[in-house]
Amino acid sequence: MALLEEDHAFEIADAVLAASEADETEVTINCIEDRFVRFGHEGPTQSADRERYDLAVRVRFRDGEGFREAKASSGALDEASVLGALGRAEILARVASPDAGAAPLGGPVEVEGSAPSRPTQDHSFKEKAEWIEAALRRCEGESLHGGGLARTTVASRSIVNSAGRRVHGATSRAEFALTCADAGADAETVGGSASSVSVRCFVDQVDVEGVIEDAVTSAVRARGPADVEAGPMDVLLEPQAVAALMTFTSGMGFGARGFHEGSSFLTGRVGERIFSEHLSVADDPTHPDLRGLRFDGEGTPRGCHPLVSSGTVHGPVTDAFWAKQLGLANTGHSPQQPSTSGPSAGHLVVAEGDLSREELLDRLGDGLLVRQLHYVNVVEPRELVLTGMTRGGVFRVRGGQVGGAIGNLRFTQSLVDALGAIDGVGDRAVRVGSLMGGELVAPALLIRGFQFTSKARS
Amino acid sequence: MVTPPVKSSPSHSMEALARSAVDEAMARGADAADARLVRCAEERLVIQNGALKESDAPEDFGIAVRVFKDGAVGFAAAPGPYSAMQNAVSGLVRRCLASARDLAPLRRVPVRLAGRADACGTFATPVEEDPFMVPLEEKLDLLMRASERLGGRREVVSRLAGMSLRREEQWMATSEGGSTHQVLVRSGGRIEAIARARGVVERRSYPNALEGDFRSGGFEVVRALDLEGNAERVRDEAIALCHADICPPGQRTLILGGGQLALQIHESVGHPTELDRVLGEERDLAGGSFAAQTDPGSLEYGAACVSFVADSTVPGGLDTRGWDDDGVASGRFDIVRDGKLCAFQSGRISAGRAGAETSRSVSRAEGWYAPPIDRITNVSLAPGHGSLDDLLAETEDGAILADTIKTWSIDQERRNFQFTCEVGWEIRGGRRSRLLRLPTYQGSTLDFWKRCDRVTGPEEWRLWGVVNCGKGNPMQVAEMSHGAAPARFRGVQFVDVGSSVS
Numbered sequence: 001m002a003l004l005e006e007d008h009a010f011e012i013a014d015a016v017l018a019a020s021e022a023d024e025t026e027v028t029i030n031c032i033e034d035r036f037v038r039f040g041h042e043g044p045t046q047s048a049d050r051e052r053y054d055l056a057v058r059v060r061f062r063d064g065e066g067f068r069e070a071k072a073s074s075g076a077l078d079e080a081s082v083l084g085a086l087g088r089a090e091i092l093a094r095v096a097s098p099d100a101g102a103a104p105l106g107g108p109v110e111v112e113g114s115a116p117s118r119p120t121q122d123h124s125f126k127e128k129a130e131w132i133e134a135a136l137r138r139c140e141g142e143s144l145h146g147g148g149l150a151r152t153t154v155a156s157r158s159i160v161n162s163a164g165r166r167v168h169g170a171t172s173r174a175e176f177a178l179t180c181a182d183a184g185a186d187a188e189t190v191g192g193s194a195s196s197v198s199v200r201c202f203v204d205q206v207d208v209e210g211v212i213e214d215a216v217t218s219a220v221r222a223r224g225p226a227d228v229e230a231g232p233m234d235v236l237l238e239p240q241a242v243a244a245l246m247t248f249t250s251g252m253g254f255g256a257r258g259f260h261e262g263s264s265f266l267t268g269r270v271g272e273r274i275f276s277e278h279l280s281v282a283d284d285p286t287h288p289d290l291r292g293l294r295f296d297g298e299g300t301p302r303g304c305h306p307l308v309s310s311g312t313v314h315g316p317v318t319d320a321f322w323a324k325q326l327g328l329a330n331t332g333h334s335p336q337q338p339s340t341s342g343p344s345a346g347h348l349v350v351a352e353g354d355l356s357r358e359e360l361l362d363r364l365g366d367g368l369l370v371r372q373l374h375y376v377n378v379v380e381p382r383e384l385v386l387t388g389m390t391r392g393g394v395f396r397v398r399g400g401q402v403g404g405a406i407g408n409l410r411f412t413q414s415l416v417d418a419l420g421a422i423d424g425v426g427d428r429a430v431r432v433g434s435l436m437g438g439e440l441v442a443p444a445l446l447i448r449g450f451q452f453t454s455k456a457r458s
Numbered sequence: 459m460v461t462p463p464v465k466s467s468p469s470h471s472m473e474a475l476a477r478s479a480v481d482e483a484m485a486r487g488a489d490a491a492d493a494r495l496v497r498c499a500e501e502r503l504v505i506q507n508g509a510l511k512e513s514d515a516p517e518d519f520g521i522a523v524r525v526f527k528d529g530a531v532g533f534a535a536a537p538g539p540y541s542a543m544q545n546a547v548s549g550l551v552r553r554c555l556a557s558a559r560d561l562a563p564l565r566r567v568p569v570r571l572a573g574r575a576d577a578c579g580t581f582a583t584p585v586e587e588d589p590f591m592v593p594l595e596e597k598l599d600l601l602m603r604a605s606e607r608l609g610g611r612r613e614v615v616s617r618l619a620g621m622s623l624r625r626e627e628q629w630m631a632t633s634e635g636g637s638t639h640q641v642l643v644r645s646g647g648r649i650e651a652i653a654r655a656r657g658v659v660e661r662r663s664y665p666n667a668l669e670g671d672f673r674s675g676g677f678e679v680v681r682a683l684d685l686e687g688n689a690e691r692v693r694d695e696a697i698a699l700c701h702a703d704i705c706p707p708g709q710r711t712l713i714l715g716g717g718q719l720a721l722q723i724h725e726s727v728g729h730p731t732e733l734d735r736v737l738g739e740e741r742d743l744a745g746g747s748f749a750a751q752t753d754p755g756s757l758e759y760g761a762a763c764v765s766f767v768a769d770s771t772v773p774g775g776l777d778t779r780g781w782d783d784d785g786v787a788s789g790r791f792d793i794v795r796d797g798k799l800c801a802f803q804s805g806r807i808s809a810g811r812a813g814a815e816t817s818r819s820v821s822r823a824e825g826w827y828a829p830p831i832d833r834i835t836n837v838s839l840a841p842g843h844g845s846l847d848d849l850l851a852e853t854e855d856g857a858i859l860a861d862t863i864k865t866w867s868i869d870q871e872r873r874n875f876q877f878t879c880e881v882g883w884e885i886r887g888g889r890r891s892r893l894l895r896l897p898t899y900q901g902s903t904l905d906f907w908k909r910c911d912r913v914t915g916p917e918e919w920r921l922w923g924v925v926n927c928g929k930g931n932p933m934q935v936a937e938m939s940h941g942a943a944p945a946r947f948r949g950v951q952f953v954d955v956g957s958s959v960s
Contacts, residue, residue: 034932037561038930040739042566042567048535049554049557054516071515075520075537076519078542096510097505097602126560129563129564147742179742185749186871187746188869189871193741261654340504377865379878381659385959387867387876410900414958435744454951
């Protein structure tokens with residue numbers, strides 16, 4: 001099976017629109033082709049060669065100033081399944097309570113189309129096996145246990161609505177990730193451990209050799225971590241660690257719902273400089289390392305949208321509903337509707353600075369180099385107090401020189417305060433992901449007085 | 459009502475299709491094979507601020523084929539409808555075998571399956587009231603009444619009432635002669651109020667945070683939650699939290715309510731005792747485990763009053779079923795008994811790798827789209843004795859009663875955790891006194907469970923459903939339940955979050 005071509009997707013959607021009895025109808029068709037191999041130190045543990053469809057029908061009946069609205073979806077695209085979804089959505093919507101705040105569906109728009117990467121789509125298990133074999137051999141040479149993921153995915157989304165909107169786009173993604181660690185239950189607290197990942201838009205951009213070299217050498221270097229007491233410390237956060245923090249700003253920080261409810265750091269502060277002047281952030285699906293869809297969950301066009309300029313925060317990102325509620329422009333950040341979650345900035349790009357790695361370490365002076373953060377979560381949303389653990393190599397830095405490893409530490413830190421304490425930004429941003437979901441482009445950040453609150457083995 | 463989303467299925471043809479996939483795989487040279495057809499239907503309704511903001515009725519149907527060849531595993535999956543799956547079977551089998559052949563040379567140790575998957579039979583969740591046959595108007599009325607009672611105070615900036623109903627039907631065939639058919643139904647819901655006062659925003663949820671609470675069963679589960687009857691209390695507590703002091707830091711006695719204990723069990727007992735984590739196969743994303751393969755029988759996991767039981771047969775459990783996705787029959791076993799670690803949770807592959815003869819039936823996949831992996835089953839803290847009131851009455855002044863998860867974080871070896879609850883109360887005079895916000899406690903798993911000196915009794919014990927357990931890479935979501943009664947822990951460290959929060 002292949003992803004649906006634009007014409008084919010529109011044809012299916014048009015059939016649903018033609019059959020709909022609703023005042024407004026929106027059809028979203030998502031397609032995905034996915035191949036992955038997950039591996040441990042004894043070889044591949046799971047793999048999948050799979051494809052999936054999701055056709056969602058959103059229907060709306062006018063009621064006074066608003067709409068009665070509902071959605072239903074089908075994982076199959078045959079006529080009976082698709083019309084079954086339409087029927088379920090209509091039944092739900094007819095009995096729904098009206099939403100007076102709902103805005104009408106948007107009309108025709110022009111968006112830049114995109115096609116899947118054929119080499120990424122065709123990347124085989126045999127080729128993934130070559131990546132994995134190279135990683136395992138290198139790990140075995142250093143007596144490390146390797147594990148990770150080789151994955152290629154192509155996806156498409158088509159949205160057609162009864163107001164005349166017709167948009168279609170495709171994305172591609174390729175990933176090679178390697179974690180290597182000493183064997184045993186204490187691997188990550190007594191032995192050495194490190195991860196590295198290359199996530200790119202096209203399979204031929206994936207830096208397999210770089211990932212292997214980075215993970216293996218860092219894990220070897222992380223062996224025998226020293227015991228260090230928790231407390232405030234200056235840190236150089238590598239991009240993976242930055243991603244684990246910044247991903248929490250997408251919805252809770254920059255989204256209109258949290259802004260309205262008062263739980264966002266933006267509430268009452270728009271136009272103020274609340275972060276370090278070193279920090280600039282945009283939501284940018286056009287970035288060459290992201291290449292996201294050029295439209296949101298309602299088909300509204302989106303492009304590069306500034307969020308923070310030299311520490312000064314702009315207004316929240318919106319969708320049709322929240323733009324109407326707050327009297328703001330629709331910035332094109334809607335999830336697939338209807339949804340309670342509110343808009344979010346899903347293509348964050350933290351602007352590069354001008355400091356090389358050596359310059360960052362030199363400016364850090366004495367502190368810690370943190371490669372990765374694990375299981376970060378929100379203690380308090382307004383100041384974005386986050387807690388989580390270091391992972392995959394924490395190194396002492398003395399006089400700008402990277403020294404030995406230390407044991408993992410827990411932090412409890414306001415992200416608003418941390419972003420206000422940035423004292424240097426790296427000159428190379430890369431695409432990285434987070435355990436809690438989401439990917440962004442970020443450089444390394446030097447942050448003063450980061451609050452570590454306990455040790456892994458306390 | 460929505461038309462019944464899962465029509466009466468021609469089971470024999472589903473079984474035949476699964477069987478044909480397995481037979482073709484074996485004919486083409488597989489060493490072993492299984493096939494699953496999975497059909498899911500769900501109904502999600504969420505009222506937000508008085509309007510129906512989420513009303514979704516997704517259906518999903520597909521086939522997964524898994525083959526074992528030359529010590530490696532291949533997996534391929536494709537969506538329905540039935541005719542499409544019929545046409546896809548041969549291609550899926552060929553793709554499975556091809557990927558297994560490509561990956562086999564990489565296996566340092568061949569995959570070995572523990573035990574056999576030769577069970578035949580049917581299983582269906584006991585349902586008193588089919589949730590998909592209850593009129594939609596009645597469901598919305600139930601939510602709307604709860605939503606209205608969450609309002610009426612100017613401090614409330616967001617109120618939410620929701621329910622989710624799910625039915626999964628699965629047909630499975632194995633090359634060892636297994637043939638099973640299961641119909642699993644679960645239901646649940648929640649309410650939530652977010653209040654703002656004095657520049658503070660606080661949330662209060664019932665019966666639990668995140669998605670709410672769920673049990674296997676029909677609409678009777680939703681009715682029993684009494685969302686409307688709890689709405690005003692939830693609203694008032696959300697407002698009161700905005701005026702409450704932040705829980706002070708320091709070391710003191712902690713009593714955890716059942717909902718919070720369920721999360722504590724999930725993170726610090728459920729995950730570290732998954733055998734694939736113990737074996738290091740999850741290290742690349744979720745992490746490993748502080749527990750070693752040789753620890754059962756010797757590791758002191760907690761105090762003598764602490765016992766954990768795994769049970770995929772317990773009534774109401776979200777992982778209560780006939781067989782896991784390896785085709786192995788459900789069962790009950792001790793994970794920790796009287797404080798000592800007894801066993802890990804395993805599937806056929808992890809048990810085989812560990813040299814065990816049988817699996818513990820915890821291998822599960824998210825629908826048809828993903829390969830099965832070891833998942834936490836229903837893992838519960840065994841009840842002790844006495845009521846919560848008795849426990850409060852015998853607890854010293856200054857102790858904290860905390861409940862309902864607000865945020866959670868635990869390290870990659872499941873040692874150091876830090877959890878924040880929605881609500882806390884200081885204990886004075888043997889009862890709840892001052893309300894406290896952001897009670898945040900931190901500890902180390904084994905040390906924490908050794909600090910438990912009392913678990914309340916069966917009258918306080920109940921199952922709590924978890925519907926958002928993420929694991930694997932790519933991530934899969936699974937559901938399970940944890941039974942708990944409130945319990946007391948001595949000398950727990952509370953974290954200073956007040957200095958970061960205005």
